[in-house]
Amino acid sequence: MQPPGTEGPRGRAAEPRRSGSAADEPAPGGVLRRAAPANRPGARAGDESAPAACRRGALRAGHSHPGADPGAAQGHTRRAQTGASSDHARSDPGLGDRRPRDRAAPRKDRRTGTRVQGHELAPARIHQRAARRAGALAPGKSPATGPPHVHSGAVKRRELLKGAGAGLTLAIPAVRAATLLESRWDFIIVGAGTAGLPAAIHASRRGASVLMLEAADTLGGTLNMAMGQVSAGGTRLQDDQGIVDSPDRHFEDIMEITFGEADPEIVRRTVDLAPDTLNWLLDQGLVPLPGHPVTGAAPGRAGYSVPRYFWAEEAGRAILKVVLEELDREMPQGNIAIRTSTRVTGLLTSDSGAVEGVRAESGNEEWTFRGRHILLTNGGYAMNPDMFELLTGHPAYAAGSWPHSLGDGLDLAVSVGGWLRGQHLHRAGTGSILTGPKFPAKVYARFATVPQQRLPWEIWVNDAGQRFIREDEPLVRPRARAVLALPRLRYVIVFDENIFNSAPPGLPQFSREEFLAHCENHPMFARADSLDELAAAADVDADGLAQTVRDYNDAVASGADPLGREHLPEPIARPPFYAITHLGSSATSSTGVAVNDAHQVVRGNQETVPGLYAAGEVLGSGATLGSTFAPGMLLTPALSVGRWLGMTLPI
Ligand SMILES: Cc1cc2nc3c(=O)[nH]c(=O)nc-3n(C[C@H](O)[C@H](O)[C@H](O)COP(=O)(O)OP(=O)(O)OC[C@H]3O[C@@H](n4cnc5c(N)ncnc54)[C@H](O)[C@@H]3O)c2cc1C
Incomplete structure (x- = not known):
């Protein structure tokens, strides 16, 4: 392989075959390209x-x-945090050269890398010292000058x-x-x-x-x-349980689950290698946990066609x-x-x-x-x-x-x-309650928004105070895409006192008293005696919210919701009113470096x-x-x- x-090993690298994975990307406009350096x-x-x-x-x-x-x-002008930059070769060849930052490198013996002036510590000495710390080298023995030390x-x-x-x-x-x-x-x-x-x-x-x-x-x-969740088609774990699977099937499933958006070359490479890796x-x-592998299917979200997904008690x-x-x-x-x-x-x-x-x-x-x-x-x-x-x-x-x-x-x-x-290909999930409205917030809690687990009694509104999806939408993907289309990836779940009293709790982990305390103390929770005050507290447009609540209550009365929602249990009418702010966020990075099928980084013109x-x-x-x-x-x-x-x- x-x-x-x-x-093969020790062979000279030949010109790699160009991958369609980079070439097939949409032209600028859909991607961020950098000009090749002059x-x-x-x-x-x-x-x-x-x-x-x-x-x-x-x-x-x-x-x-x-x-x-x-x-x-x-119009952003900020520089990415890393400060990484390219640099033409200019230091001595060697294992590693060190110099104090922002100071000129001292002159060194080209053959041994030994310091001849300045503050440079010779690589040999650095490694000897560090090796001693790692227990690998006896004191007094220099790997450069002493007898070989195993x-x-x-x-x-x-x-x-x-x-x-x-x-x-x-x-x-x-x-x-x-x-x-x-x-x-x-x-x-x-x-x-x-x-x-x-x-x-x-x-x-x-x-x-x-x-x-x-x-x-x-x-x-x-x-x-x-979480440590991994998948492969054709593992020993599957064989032991009589599950018939293959990399081909894994490939087909992924391309279907991702609606063809995943890079077929990178997916192909992965599924071919995956059984060996997991074995x-x-x-x-x-x-793996008992009962694994599983398909990974969840309410409103397709999983694999066969059980091939597993993880262990201690996760990653x-x-x-x-x-x-x-x-x-x-x-x-x-x-x-x-x-x-x-x-x-x-x-x-x-x-x-x-x-x-x-x-x-x-x-x-x-x-x-x-x-x-x-x-x-x-x-x-x-x-x-x-x-x-x-x-x-x-x-x-x-x-x-x-x-x-x-x-x-x-x-x-x-x-x-x-x-x-x-x-x-950025994704922001379906929104969650964070510890606060700004980075570096943490995920604090998740309201029960999956209709297969709890039908919605509330409405969800955007910054303009308007509903943007039927809240009982059964599929995850339309819910996630609706959140992704929101300004600031932000929406607010709104309900009233009757719903607070009669609906199954959306946050069952909190007692009634704890929930009310959150409305006093937590930046993502609000409670108010009028919709106007609630709108101000939750930072949504007050007129928009008032109109939305009127329209929604009409839909509850008539049984016909313009957005197609079927579960219309109660109007939102009795104060106090409640608001819980949700934000779409992601712990992973959708954009990445373009490579060819040998995983060599490629330039904008497809050269490696x-x-x-x-x-x-x-x-x-x-x-x-x-x-x-x-x-x-x-x-x-x-x-x-x-x-x-x-x-x-x-x-
Ligand atoms: C909470 C969470 C749960 C997840 N669960 C799953 C899951 O169950 N299944 C799944 O498939 N994926 C999961 N993922 C995603 C998956 O864990 C990551 O995509 C994957 O681990 C990334 O591997 P990596 O080798 O690219 O990066 P990493 O494993 O993060 O390794 C990169 C390393 O590079 C180091 N580094 C960074 N910059 C520099 C630098 N300039 N110089 C030197 N070192 C540097 C970092 O410190 C780090 O050690 C999860 C992600 C998160 C955040």
């Missing part, structure tokens, strides 16, 4: 006039393709799970350090999360040298908080546990080095535009590392409200994702001419960016979910494609 258009392959007419800052690449609203970016159309023990689990200090390098490849000083890493993996960890493990198994750089002080990324996890000890952490155990077993080979608390901020490129290294920051130090394959596995942008709004056109209300999901991978890809797609690959949520959730929800189709592709890149990229 290897990427089409590449040779003076590099792929530069197009007009690039010369692009501002230098634009060519350097950070994702900035003002520099995006005109007409393609709602943020730009709205890294014997596995890294302690607590060290894997949490770096002991800023910029700690875990499990230094002591044996290889001397030779690597004068060469480059086979793989530099940016982000030790869902996709990055399997990539490192499987690259190391082939003997590749792997440097994994992780911004957080802990490993695992979003796996630390995910690997099962073989390593992942224990159960997957992380078995992956870290695999990493633990691999570390003694001495092929993998991991630096935590190290954020990659830029890519090093050759004059021809190939990516051949990264620049990273750790504390107040800046490092450069060189490698043959640079893998962007550093997740999405759901925790970067500026980038979120720039790419989706909607505010990011909820902070429900991994704190380092800041969109650095998108910024890095764009900095070397990569382009982004999936902007039109040599040396640069991407996997996981950095590709955008739209690639595998479209604008809807396909069970397990973010974790499964991240794990599978990360693993596959580690197994197949030439070394």
Whole structure:
């Protein structure tokens, strides 16, 4: 199994076959593209006039393709938070070069990387010191000058799970350090999360040298908080239960569930790899919940045609546990080095535009590392409200994702001419009650809005005070699309005292007293003696709300609702009145980096960016979910494609 258009291990990469996945995207207007940098392959007419800052690449609203970016159309000027930028190669080749940020690099011995003046700490010494901390090297032995030292023990689990200090390098490849000083890493993996960890493990198994750089002080990324739901057609788990399934069937289901919006090439790659990936996890000890796999069907939402979806008691952490155990077993080979608390901020490129290294920051130090394959596995942008709004056109209300999901991978890809797609596939769910009206709010509670579970007694109104959907709409997709079409993704559930007293509670977790206390204290709840006052408290148009309530009460009286609602139990008439504000939000990122079918990052003109690959949520959730929800189709592709890149990229 290897990427089409590449040779096997140690073979020279041939020109990869171009994927339709990027080429088939709608032209600008539906996607955000970046012009290819001038003076590099792929530069197009007009690039010369692009501002230098634009060519350097950070994702900035003002520099995006005109007409393609709602943020730009709205006149945003904020810079994406990462500050990532591209940079031509200019430092010495080596394992890794470090210098204090914003200071000129001191001169170094080209052969050994040893400091000859200034404050630079020689890579050999850094690694020797860090190796000692990781228990890999005896004191006094330099990997560059002393006798070879075999890294014997596995890294302690607590060290894997949490770096002991800023910029700690875990499990230094002591044996290889001397030779690597004068060469480059086979793989530099940016982000030790869902996709990055399997990539490192499987690259190391082939003997590749792997440097994994992780911004957080802990490993695992979003796996630390995910539900851990994965899916594959043809797993050992299914076989054991006599469930007949295949990748083909999985593929057909996903394309149907996503209404054909998912990228067929990325889905195809994922479903083909998925059974092997999940069997690997099962073989390593992942224990699915009793009764699994399931179809993933929910009221108003289609699932898979056969049970192929499962998760474990400890959710994403159960997957992380078995992956870290695999990493633990691999570390003694001495092929993998991991630096935590190290954020990659830029890519090093050759004059021809190939990516051949990264620049990273750790504390107040800046490092450069060189490698043959640079893998962007550093997740999405759901925790970067500026980038979120720039790419989706909607505010990011909820902070429900991994704190380092800041969109650095998108910024890095764009900095070397990569382009982004999936902007039109944003999804915001059906709305929930948040802790407050602004980022970084958390999901606080969910009102029972699924009609199969509780028929609605309330009305839902938008900012204009108008109803926008029949509240008993049985299908999830029309409900979600109606929320997505709302200004500010915001609606308010309105009801009166009679409904409060007689309807089944929409928030059964709260007692009557607790609910009333929320109306006094919580920013998303309101109670008022008149509809006018309620409208003011809930920030909706008062005249609009008054007219809507009149119309709705007429519909209740006549039994015929203009929006087609069938459940019309009571008018909204008796004060006090109640309002609960709902906001649409997302914990994942729909837009992502365009790649070809070998997962190489591609430029706007479809040329590949040599040396640069991407996997996981950095590709955008739209690639595998479209604008809807396909069970397990973010974790499964991240794990599978990360693993596959580690197994197949030439070394
Ligand atoms: C609450 C929640 C529940 C979910 N549940 C499911 C589920 O059940 N099933 C499913 O399919 N999907 C689920 N998802 C989505 C899924 O978890 C993610 O899409 C997936 O884990 C992303 O994997 P990744 O490797 O791309 O990113 P991550 O796992 O987040 O890894 C990226 C890593 O890169 C690091 N990083 C970021 N920037 C840099 C940088 N500049 N330099 C170095 N390191 C960097 C991060 O710290 C992180 O460790 C869920 C998401 C959330 C938020």
